[in-house]
Amino acid sequence: MQSLNARARSLGSAPGHCASRVRGPRCARLVVRAAAQEGRALAEGDLVLVAGATGGVGQLVTAKLLERGFRVRAVDRARKNRSAAATLFPGSNIEVFPADLRDRSTMVGITQGVAAVCCCTGTTAFPSSRWEGENGPRNTDWVGTSNLIDSTPSTVKRFVLVTSVGVERYTEFPFAILNSFGVLKYKRDSERHLEASGLPYTIIRPGRLTDGPYTSYDLNTLLQATAGTRQDVQLSARDDQRGEASRIAVAEAVVQSLLLPSTSNHYFSICSTDGEGPGKDSAAWDRLFSQCHSAGAASKVMV
Incomplete structure (x- = not known):
């Protein structure tokens, strides 16, 4: 059987280089200016695809979307046993799409009919059991993510990508250590690929994740989770x-970015500390997002 790395090479695009949609940095900028759509908010009942729906952030995003009346298509790698997503959200307004994002042949129809995409996939920065089956940073954060971007139609209202702080500083201490096996570099490559795709996007860059990951198989339990203090x-x-960033706060930022047109085609780094915050208040999140990017990337903004 052809290895996943061989399949990745067959895509015809190395990390850091654009695939079929763009042919270089200058062309990429032109594509973005010409093709990027104005942000459009989702409506209740819209179908949202969530990649990484059983992960620490992804399951919270899925729970929050279901709570707000959206339909969810959860991407789950094909298994012999029952889907983890189906087990996690039994009886919910969710459909499971079995696919391996590293293999385009399994992704036919994956984004058909979706109004938005949330990519919450990821792996560990250093070798661990999660790397088994060729699940290291390159295949997870570059090959899989870029395949999903390339499979997304231009009609989507938003593509939200969760990456990490440090993606533009992976040669600097301490991020250079975290990037020893390329995790930050590959995340940054995927950010650039999304930006150059012409899709309306929002990129969320959380700090070190705290609160969870939650392993509850009860939707109500997930919805009752809070970010503590x-x-x-x-x-x-x-x-x-x-x-650091609470997984709950990050998941709420992902969902709010789908609801708010003002977040379209922007990057946001996010951390959370002790104190009160915006919670689920969309108006408060809108002020937070709008002040942030209207400041011209000058400084941090707090609610």
């Missing part, structure tokens, strides 16, 4: 943060 959210339009 770490609800004060700090956003930055630049990659200049070093703190």
Whole structure:
């Protein structure tokens, strides 16, 4: 059987280089200016595809979307046993799409009919059991993510990608250590690929994740989870943060970015600390996002 790395090479695009949609940095900028759509908010009942729906952030995003009346298509790698997503959200308004994002042949129809895409996939920065089956940073954060971007039609209202702080500083200490096996570089390559795709996007860059990951198989339990005392959210339009971020706050930021047109075609670094924050208040999130990018990437903004 052809290895996943061989399949990746057959895509005809190395990390850091654009695939079929663009042919270089200059062309990429032109594509973005010409093709990027104005942000459009989702409506209740819209279908949202969530990649990484059983992960720490992804399952919270899925729960929050279901709570708000959206339909969810959860991408779950084909298994012999029952889908993990189906087990996690039994009886919910969710459909499971079995696919391996590293293999385009399994992704036919994956984004058909979706109004938005949330990519919450990821792996560990250093070798671990999660790397088994060729699940290292390159295949997870570059090959899989870029395949999903390339499979998304231009009609989507938003593509939200969750990456990490440090993606623009992976040659600097301490991020150079975290990037020893390329995880930050591959995340940054995927950010560039999304930006150059012409899709309306929002990129969320969380600090070191805290709160969870949750392993509850009860939807109500997930919805009742709170960020504890770490609800004060700090956003930055630049990659200049070093703190921690509650998974719950990150998941809420992902969902809010789908609801708010003002977040279209922007990057946001996010951390959270002790104190009160925006919670689920869309108006508060809108102020937070809008102040952040209208400041011209000058400084952090707090609610």
